[in-house]
Amino acid sequence: MTRRTDRVADALQSLIAELLLREIKDPRIGLVTITGVRISPDLRHARVFFSTLGDADTHAQALAGLKSAAGYMRSQVARRLELRVTPQLDFEFDPSLEQAERLSRLLKESVPSKGDS
Secondary structure (H helix, E strand, O other), rough: OOHHHHHHHHHHHHHHHHHHOOOOOOOOOOOOOEEEEOOOOOEEEEEEEEEOOOOOHHHHHHHHHHHHHHHHHHHHHHHOOOOOOOOOOEEOOOOOOOHHHHHHHHHHHHHHHHHHO
């Protein structure tokens, strides 16, 4: 990515996180963390990665809530970031936090505690 796309991606991530925290009140979204944004070189499409605690049903509900709020978020992006082209927001679940937590748990289970030796 170029510096410009990096800056726009960072600004999008911050703004979307702020919107979710302060303005969007959809109960399906719950505790969602925006983990990253990848934006196309022409700035027309942004893949917004999110994570949330819970099972697959919780992830699906959060995704439905985010898709429902995407139009509002896009209008706020257009208003607040003043880009020439406002990117289309596509949300995608990011399993990396769950995978890291699972790996950490497995490592803790595999290392014997000091009292076991």
